[in-house]
Amino acid sequence: MSLGEFDIIARYFARSSGRGDVLLGVGDDAAVLDTHAGRKLVVAMDTIVEGVHFLADSDAADVGYRALAVNLSDLAAMGAEPAWMTLSLSLPRANEQWLNGFATGLFELADEYNVALVGGDTVRGPLVITVQVAGWVESDAWLTRSGAKPGDLLFVSGIPGEAAAGLAVIQRHILGGEPGAFLTHRFLRPRPRIELGRQLRTVATAAMDVSDGLLTDLKKLCAASGVGAQLNVDLLPESAAMRELFEADDGLQYALAGGDDYELLFTLPAERAATVLSTLQLQQRVTQIGVITVDTEVVCLRNGQPFRIKRAGYDHFAAGD
Amino acid sequence: MSLGEFDIIARYFARSSGRGDVLLGVGDDAAVLDTHAGRKLVVAMDTIVEGVHFLADSDAADVGYRALAVNLSDLAAMGAEPAWMTLSLSLPRANEQWLNGFATGLFELADEYNVALVGGDTVRGPLVITVQVAGWVESDAWLTRSGAKPGDLLFVSGIPGEAAAGLAVIQRHILGGEPGAFLTHRFLRPRPRIELGRQLRTVATAAMDVSDGLLTDLKKLCAASGVGAQLNVDLLPESAAMRELFEADDGLQYALAGGDDYELLFTLPAERAATVLSTLQLQQRVTQIGVITVDTEVVCLRNGQPFRIKRAGYDHFAAGD
Numbered sequence: 001m002s003l004g005e006f007d008i009i010a011r012y013f014a015r016s017s018g019r020g021d022v023l024l025g026v027g028d029d030a031a032v033l034d035t036h037a038g039r040k041l042v043v044a045m046d047t048i049v050e051g052v053h054f055l056a057d058s059d060a061a062d063v064g065y066r067a068l069a070v071n072l073s074d075l076a077a078m079g080a081e082p083a084w085m086t087l088s089l090s091l092p093r094a095n096e097q098w099l100n101g102f103a104t105g106l107f108e109l110a111d112e113y114n115v116a117l118v119g120g121d122t123v124r125g126p127l128v129i130t131v132q133v134a135g136w137v138e139s140d141a142w143l144t145r146s147g148a149k150p151g152d153l154l155f156v157s158g159i160p161g162e163a164a165a166g167l168a169v170i171q172r173h174i175l176g177g178e179p180g181a182f183l184t185h186r187f188l189r190p191r192p193r194i195e196l197g198r199q200l201r202t203v204a205t206a207a208m209d210v211s212d213g214l215l216t217d218l219k220k221l222c223a224a225s226g227v228g229a230q231l232n233v234d235l236l237p238e239s240a241a242m243r244e245l246f247e248a249d250d251g252l253q254y255a256l257a258g259g260d261d262y263e264l265l266f267t268l269p270a271e272r273a274a275t276v277l278s279t280l281q282l283q284q285r286v287t288q289i290g291v292i293t294v295d296t297e298v299v300c301l302r303n304g305q306p307f308r309i310k311r312a313g314y315d316h317f318a319a320g321d
Numbered sequence: 322m323s324l325g326e327f328d329i330i331a332r333y334f335a336r337s338s339g340r341g342d343v344l345l346g347v348g349d350d351a352a353v354l355d356t357h358a359g360r361k362l363v364v365a366m367d368t369i370v371e372g373v374h375f376l377a378d379s380d381a382a383d384v385g386y387r388a389l390a391v392n393l394s395d396l397a398a399m400g401a402e403p404a405w406m407t408l409s410l411s412l413p414r415a416n417e418q419w420l421n422g423f424a425t426g427l428f429e430l431a432d433e434y435n436v437a438l439v440g441g442d443t444v445r446g447p448l449v450i451t452v453q454v455a456g457w458v459e460s461d462a463w464l465t466r467s468g469a470k471p472g473d474l475l476f477v478s479g480i481p482g483e484a485a486a487g488l489a490v491i492q493r494h495i496l497g498g499e500p501g502a503f504l505t506h507r508f509l510r511p512r513p514r515i516e517l518g519r520q521l522r523t524v525a526t527a528a529m530d531v532s533d534g535l536l537t538d539l540k541k542l543c544a545a546s547g548v549g550a551q552l553n554v555d556l557l558p559e560s561a562a563m564r565e566l567f568e569a570d571d572g573l574q575y576a577l578a579g580g581d582d583y584e585l586l587f588t589l590p591a592e593r594a595a596t597v598l599s600t601l602q603l604q605q606r607v608t609q610i611g612v613i614t615v616d617t618e619v620v621c622l623r624n625g626q627p628f629r630i631k632r633a634g635y636d637h638f639a640a641g642d
Contacts, residue, residue, distance in 0.1 A: 028467070030395045031363070031364050032399065032463055042354075049445070053444070078353070125372075142345075208350050
């Protein structure tokens with residue numbers, strides 16, 4: 001049984017999307033797409049590599065889900081509404097069971113956000129998956145990393161660290177019962193915060209998604225904005241599941257440097273923060289964790305004292321090179 | 322010396338493009354792009370893998386050039402004008418010399434077509450490069466594979482087979498002098514036929530780019546159009562360089578099944594073909610090589626007799642799986 005490249009595309013990826021703005025989809029040399037007057041196009045591209053971004057024996061559906069989720073998280077950070085994706089799949093072999101699982105996970109999330117797969121490429125190679133997503137944002141405003149102002153309050157969605165704790169549960173074969181299953185799911189199925197990003201679009205001064213670790217990503221936001229921040233670790237939202245399975249200090253390490261959170265980190269002007277928060281329709285908690293400062297340093301405080309974590313967040317090429 | 326992911330992006334890929342439609346480029350969670358009223362967006366994504374699409378010891382500038390060229394070739398096949406690209410670079414290590422070469426080759430071609438790099442991802446992994454290009458086509462017409470009609474004349478640009486012959490020169494270490502250098506260059510630096518595609522946009526009935534071999538790709542065009550074709554191999558344009566270095570039969574094999582041509586295969590209505598050809602401003606030759614038939618088979622003729630080649634074109638998963 002040998003599946004050709006075109007069989008793979010036809011069998012698993014050539015689905016009609018129902019989106020009226022896809023004038024020509026999968027199957028030609030390129031896709032042709034309709035645009036929207038008064039809106040700007042927002043595009044993000046993320047790559048996941050076996051053994052780097054997901055474990056080598058991962059369930060294919062989780063891999064498919066992740067490939068899109070990490071991209072949608074970038075659109076969320078811009079305040080954009082997702083529309084289309086393209087997929088590059090470099091595969092060692094055409095394993096039908098794997099392809100079926102991958103497509104199932106990918107389209108589960110795609111359908112939730114009405115994202116049409118409009119094109120891509122399928123090649124033989126190491127297992128490397130690249131997705132580009134495109135979406136739309138109204139012409140009047142979109143979120144960036146660079147608008148934070150001194151005095152702005154700093155917020156994060158969800159509970160940073162749970163995904164990293166979930167990865168630890170898997171890698172250390174922790175028998176974690178229900179809390180373990182919860183954390184594992186948080187790692188395997190990151191939820192892009194699209195609805196939150198859409199609501200923050202005109203009110204947040206800056207936003208980005210947290211993928212490489214809260215502290216590392218906060219430093220990036222501050223650098224882009226030309227500001228600093230005080231992060232009060234006592235304010236970090238506590239995870240009931242993490243508390244059951246991990247020491248408090250390990251939990252703090254995961255929260256600050258764990259990575260894979262795919263939560264939104266954002267800033268609001270202090271005088272408007274309470275009003276904004278009261279009007280948000282939230283599907284997850286949002287917590288104030290600090291404040292933006294004039295001084296361009298990023299400082300962690302614990303019980304009012306400077307606090308240093310053991311190791312920083314993730315950089316692909318900085319470690320061990 | 323250790324280059325981080327963000328150093329790599331800043332040093333080699335964060336260039337200002339000069340395009341007014343790039344509202345927010347490299348460096349945030351996503352890019353924000355302006356659209357054009359009355360035009361449709363055309364997107365293509367292609368991946369190249371070390372050892373599959375380019376040789377393991379390839380010059381980095383050639384790899385960068387190829388990563389974009391194969392994508393622009395897809396836009397050419399739609400009749401689109403290129404605008405932006407995103408780049409995913411999975412790299413085993415941050416080698417500055419390689420990165421510098423890669424960026425040089427990539428931007429050499431990008432600058433020629435005014436293509437702005439607006440985003441992407443840089444990760445550690447096997448050497449796998451994905452580029453997505455986006456461009457614009459006027460709302461009234463774009464090229465597809467599916468519009469060929471029985472009686473249409475079949476054309477190809479350039480000289481199919483020269484790229485495959487160039488690959489043979491490299492792989493077999495043929496001492497080919499000037500013809501060898503010419504063919505090698507044809508393989509290493511594929512020229513996207515953007516100008517030709519733009520001119521064909523409203524006049525060709527079907528078009529596609531030839532990447533997997535002329536015959537294989539002709540079969541795809543015919544399948545998409547629900548037609549067949551007679552390809553007269555005696556009409557194939559002859560390559561002076563190939564004639565000097567290869568037997569005629571090997572040359573024919575390269576022309577029909579070699580792959581990597583990145584020429585345009587297209588059809589014109591017979592009654593309009595001569596007029597259309599006389600008005601084209603051509604940077605390379607265009608040759609009529611056959612005719613579209615009602616019968617859905619694709620037949621090669623040589624001296625009026627049916628002719629079979631030794632092996633078909635390239636499919637990533639069909640061979641040896």
